[in-house]
Amino acid sequence: MTSDHQNNAALADSVQALIHSWDYFKLDYPQVVEKVPEQYFVPNGLIELIFLQDLEVYEGAYGQGLQKLPSAFVWGQTKHGNRVSIKGSGHWFEIKLYPWAFELLFGHPAESLPATGTSFVALSKEFERLTEQIRLAKNAAEAIANFEDFALQQLEYNRFIQPFLIYSFEQFLHKNGQVKISSLCQKMNVSRQYFSHYFKEKVGLSPKYYSRILRLRHAVDTTYKAPDKSQTEIALDAGYYDQAHYINDFRAILHQSPQSFFQQKQFIYWDL
DSSP states (O other), rough: OOOOHHHHHHHHHHHHHHEEEEEEEEOOOOOSSGOOOOEEEOSSEEEEEEEESSSSSEEEESSOOEEEEEESSEEOOOOEEEEEEESSEEEEEEEEOOHHHHHHSHHHHGGGOOOOOOEEEHGGGGGGHHHHHHHHSHHHHHHHHHOOOHHHHHEEEOOOOOHHHHHHHHHHHHTOOOOHHHHHHHHOOOOOHHHHHHHHHHHHSSSHHHHHHHHHHHHHHHHHOOOSSSSHHHHHHOOOOSSSHHHHHHHHHSSSSSHHHHHHEEEOOOOO
């Protein structure tokens, strides 16, 4: 294998290492937004790149009105569940990035992203071509190929993320947020103050709050996949001290009790 081929293969592997997962699917909703049921987007701790084909998405924070989002947008980190309505019949293409990967591809740290949907073009005009290519893609394979070509070009800028952050982030994900930050910092030989500052800049949330998001998401995942489990079992499995602490955290992040939330069955949940 030539040096150029080796470099290209290494870059391709690097692109895959930045992506948690992707989805490409057809959605059918009423054309009149007033008739579309509101849903809740459950925070998952990832940065999501959304490309719409013949769909309209409206988003709003709890207690606020809905605003129409652009046809290609980024969902940054959010501390709370946002209300979402989707209108029309078309395709939804979504790429879930590890938060620290956003800076490697787009030159902006995750902390700089608003919690609501942000236009790609608002970040930089150079992303306009990517959004148009994906909008015109005929299938998932073509959309993914377009994104991978873009990502390969962006990686040539040689932006850098500290390896200790990637390692610690993997620990957070693997343990569903149940991480002792002081022990982790000691193992990586970095001060807690520096780690917390760097983590928040590159991931978009403080380590402590990120743990809360992952722990709650784990509880939501468990409820969705094992509906026969009791709330007490779910709380303890997710690392909560007891059911009361779980319910308090649920209310703080999603603005309602677990019972009310799951009874509505109107929430955007795509398996991680």
